[in-house]
Structure formats: C-alpha cells, structure tokens
Amino acid sequence: MTLLARLDRLPLSRPHYVLLLIGGLGYTFDGMDSAVVAFLLPSAQEAWGLSNGQLGLIGSATPFGFLFGATAAGLLGDRIGRKKVMMYALAFYAVFSVVAAFAPNYEVFLGARVLAGAGAGAESAIIAPFLSEFVPARRRGWFIGALAGFFSFGFVLAALIGRFVVPTLDDGWRVAQLITAVPIVMLLWWRRSLPESPRFLLQQGRHEEAEAVVANLERRVERATGQTLPPVPPASEAPVKQTPKVNLLSALRFLWSPAMAKRTAVIWLIWFVITFSYYGFFSWIPTLLVQRGITVTKSFEFSIIIYLAQIPGYFSAAWLTERLDRKNTIAIYLAGSAVSAFWLSQMDTPATITLAGAVLSFFLNGTYAGVYSYTPEVFPTWIRATGTGLSSAFGRVGSILAPTIIGLSAASLGFAGVFGLTTAVLAAGVICVLVFGLSTAGRSLEDLTERDLPAPNKEMTR
Numbered sequence: 001m002t003l004l005a006r007l008d009r010l011p012l013s014r015p016h017y018v019l020l021l022i023g024g025l026g027y028t029f030d031g032m033d034s035a036v037v038a039f040l041l042p043s044a045q046e047a048w049g050l051s052n053g054q055l056g057l058i059g060s061a062t063p064f065g066f067l068f069g070a071t072a073a074g075l076l077g078d079r080i081g082r083k084k085v086m087m088y089a090l091a092f093y094a095v096f097s098v099v100a101a102f103a104p105n106y107e108v109f110l111g112a113r114v115l116a117g118a119g120a121g122a123e124s125a126i127i128a129p130f131l132s133e134f135v136p137a138r139r140r141g142w143f144i145g146a147l148a149g150f151f152s153f154g155f156v157l158a159a160l161i162g163r164f165v166v167p168t169l170d171d172g173w174r175v176a177q178l179i180t181a182v183p184i185v186m187l188l189w190w191r192r193s194l195p196e197s198p199r200f201l202l203q204q205g206r207h208e209e210a211e212a213v214v215a216n217l218e219r220r221v222e223r224a225t226g227q228t229l230p231p232v233p234p235a236s237e238a239p240v241k242q243t244p245k246v247n248l249l250s251a252l253r254f255l256w257s258p259a260m261a262k263r264t265a266v267i268w269l270i271w272f273v274i275t276f277s278y279y280g281f282f283s284w285i286p287t288l289l290v291q292r293g294i295t296v297t298k299s300f301e302f303s304i305i306i307y308l309a310q311i312p313g314y315f316s317a318a319w320l321t322e323r324l325d326r327k328n329t330i331a332i333y334l335a336g337s338a339v340s341a342f343w344l345s346q347m348d349t350p351a352t353i354t355l356a357g358a359v360l361s362f363f364l365n366g367t368y369a370g371v372y373s374y375t376p377e378v379f380p381t382w383i384r385a386t387g388t389g390l391s392s393a394f395g396r397v398g399s400i401l402a403p404t405i406i407g408l409s410a411a412s413l414g415f416a417g418v419f420g421l422t423t424a425v426l427a428a429g430v431i432c433v434l435v436f437g438l439s440t441a442g443r444s445l446e447d448l449t450e451r452d453l454p455a456p457n458k459e460m461t462r
Contacts, residue, residue: 199381268390344357
C-alpha cells in the first residue's frame with residue numbers, strides 16, 4: 001500500500017529519535033522496578049519479620065504480574081490500539097508502585113508488587129511492537145535493539161538506589177519505590193502527544209487517521225532533515241485488509257496454525273531460554289557472591305559492575321542486528337552467554353566471579369536486544385501486539401521457574417552445577433535459532449508477514 005511505502009521510505013531523524021526516547025524511558029523505569037526488588041528484600045524482611053518463603057513470594061511477584069500484564073497488553077493492543085495500552089499500563093504501574101511504597105503490611109505489599117508487575121509487563125510488551133511500526137525496515141533492527149537498551153539504564157539506577165538510598169535513609173526501601181514511580185508522571189504527560197500506529201489504524205479501517213499520522217510524520221522529518229523527502233517507491237505490499245477482533249483462544253489458534261507454528265515455537269523458546277537464564281543469574285548472583293565470603297554491601301558494589309556491563313551488551317547487539325541479521329545476532333550472543341556461564345561455573349574468587357558475571361551480563365542483555373527487535377517482525381500487523389505479548393508472557397514462565405529450579409540445583413549440584421545448567425539451556429537456544437529462525441533484516445513488516453502468511457479467516461478468529 002502506498003501509505004506504508006511512504007512511511008518506510010522516511011530517513012531516520014529527530015521525530016524517530018523522540019519516539020525512541022519516549023519509549024526508552026518507559027523501559028528504563030520497567031528495568032529499574034524489576035531490579036530494585038532484590039535490594040528491598042532485606043528491609044522488608046526486617047520490617048515485618050518475614051520468612052524465607054514469604055521473601056520468595058515477593059521475589060516472584062513482579063514476574064508473576066508481568067506474565068498476566070504482557071498477555072493482556074497484547075490482546076488489548078490489537079483491539080483498542082497500541083497507544084492507549086501503553087498509556088494505561090504506565091499509569092497502572094505507577095499507582096501500584098506508590099501503593100507498595102506505603103504498604104502497611106506484607107499482604108498489601110505483596111499484592112501491590114504483583115499489580116505493579118502487571119503494569120510493567122503490559123508496558124514492556126507493547127512498546128516494541130508499537131514503535132516498530134513507525135521505523136523504516138533498513139533501520140528497524142538497530143532502533144528496537146537500542147530501545148531495549150534502555151532497560152540497562154534502569155538496572156544500573158536500581159543498583160545505585162540499592163547501594164546509596166536503601167541502606168542510608170530511614171525507610172529507604174520505601175523511598176526507593178517512590179523514586180521508580182514519581183518520574184513517570186512526566187513521561188505520561190509527554191506521551192499524550194504520541195500518534196497511534198498507522199498500521200494499526202489501517203487494520204481497523206481508519207484510513208483518514210492513518211493518512212494524517214503519516215503526513216504529519218513526513219512534515220516533521222522534512223523539517224528535521226532540511227531536505228526533500230525521498231521519492232515513494234512502488235508499493236509492493238499486499239493491500240491492508242480490515243481484520244476481525246481476536247481473543248486469547250482465537251489468537252492461540254492462529255499462532256499455532258500450520259502457517260505460524262514454526263515461527264511461534266522458535267520465538268517462544270528463545271524468550272523462555274533467555275528469560276530463564278537471565279533471571280536465574282541475576283536473582284542469584286548477589287547470594288553467590290556472599291557465599292564466596294564478601295559482605296552484602298560489597299556484593300551490591302560488585303552487582304553494579306555486572307549491571308554496567310549490560311549497557312555495551314545491548315547497544316553492540318543493536319548495531320549488529322542490521323549487519324548480521326536478527327537471528328544470527330541472537331545466536332552469537334546466546335553462544336557468548338553459554339560460554340560465559342560455563343566460565344563463571346569454574347570461578348571461585350569474588351574478583352573472577354564478578355569479571356565472568358560481567359561478561360555473561362554483556363551477552364545475556366545483547367541477546368535481549370536481538371529478541372526485542374526480532375519478535376514484532378514475525379507476526380502480522382493484526383496480531384502483532386498479541387503475538388509479542390504472548391511470547392513475552394511465555395518467557396516470564398522462565399523467570400518464575402528459574403529462581404526455584406536454580407535454588408534446588410545449587411543445593412544439590414553446587415555453584416558449578418547452577419551455571420552448568422544455564423549453559424545447557426543457552427546452548428539449546430543457539431541450535432534452535434540457527435536451524436529454525438527466520439531472516440528478517442531489511443525486509444518490510446508487510447513482506448515478512450502479510451505476503452508470506454495467509455489472511456485470517458472466520459475459523460481462525462472465531
């Protein structure tokens with residue numbers, strides 16, 4: 001369709017970078033919220049006299065809420081629009097982060113953490129598919145990989161909060177949660193000016209609104225670059241057809257239909273592998289450091305070093321996705337993660353554990369940059385948010401299982417066994433993506449989906 005050809009031929013410029021910043025700040029707060037919980041647990045335990053089992057429930061609360069939030073965001077994003085879900089999810093997360101900060105008891109705190117996790121999950125699941133629909137194909141991999149890189153800033157900030165706020169202020173663990181929530185008020189105000197995805201609008205039959213969004217973006221790009229826009233190439237995409245609404249069962253029916261099953265299986269497995277490994281590592285590394293004889297404060301300082309390694313991991317992978325294709329980038333960083341996990345399993349001093357952990361952090365987060373770029377590309381527009389949300393949700397099953405499985409493995413297999421298990425899981429992911437993954441770099445979203453896959457029919461979406 002000519003309208004989408006007009007959108008895809010725009011050079012990446014200031015209006016796109018504003019979208020990157022607005023979406024990226026959302027990921028920064030999501031990452032901060034996810035990571036800061038680990039630094040709250042000792043204070044919560046002291047405040048309410050919690051058992052280790054109750055602490056474990058708090059640790060699982062965010063990923064548990066994340067699972068349901070990601071699922072709901074995907075379904076709603078394909079029904080009511082990407083922008084609305086992104087706005088409501090952020091507000092929902094902020095409200096319950098504040099509730100958790102002022103929680104009078106363990107039960108209220110636990111419930112608020114689950115609901116804040118649901119808001120963060122919805123936010124994370126919707127941003128990448130939403131913004132991917134604005135970006136030209138030739139730069140989409142870098143853009144979404146860089147977008148995911150903002151998670152790393154949140155983790156570093158959480159580590160700094162855990163080191164300098166939680167232990168130094170009265171009720172510092174409550175203040176920490178306010179810090180993660182309050183700046184979102186400004187972000188919500190900023191996001192009001194965001195346009196809805198023109199691809200979503202076309203799917204809904206709202207052609208005039210889609211035309212207005214694309215025309216406005218063209219004007220802004222022309223002003224930003226100071227140059228005449230490139231000519232519109234001949235439209236090679238199949239016409240955009242209005243599609244019926246879907247629910248969870250009909251979405252699963254389509255995603256696991258013969259035409260989509262291979263794509264869905266690969267994406268779900270990659271999400272599970274990386275999320276299992278990531279949360280297993282990051283939830284246990286401070287404890288493992290303490291077991292190697294360093295203080296809790298020092299373990300937090302080592303954790304900051306490990307978190308800092310996320311930043312070059314994300315952005316190096318974002319750069320490579322345009323040059324090596326998404327699936328090859330994912331495979332390289334998964335392989336690097338597997339080697340690093342094995343290396344970590346052989347280390348026995350705090351310094352060498354921290355070094356190996358930083359390298360593992362680099363590769364794990366680089367994998368995430370590739371996965372966030374890759375996932376929206378393999379699903380058709382009419383089910384893109386749902387497909388991305390369900391993939392992310394399935395990955396969260398790994399984050400819920402990882403602390404328990406690795407905890408049991410640590411008891412029976414020891415330190416080496418924990419990361420030996422992680423190595424095996426990561427190696428399985430490498431083989432899967434190399435053998436079965438789809439090449440997507442440089443191809444338009446419509447070429448990857450609407451041209452290669454059958455249109456939904458009433459049987460699929462019933």
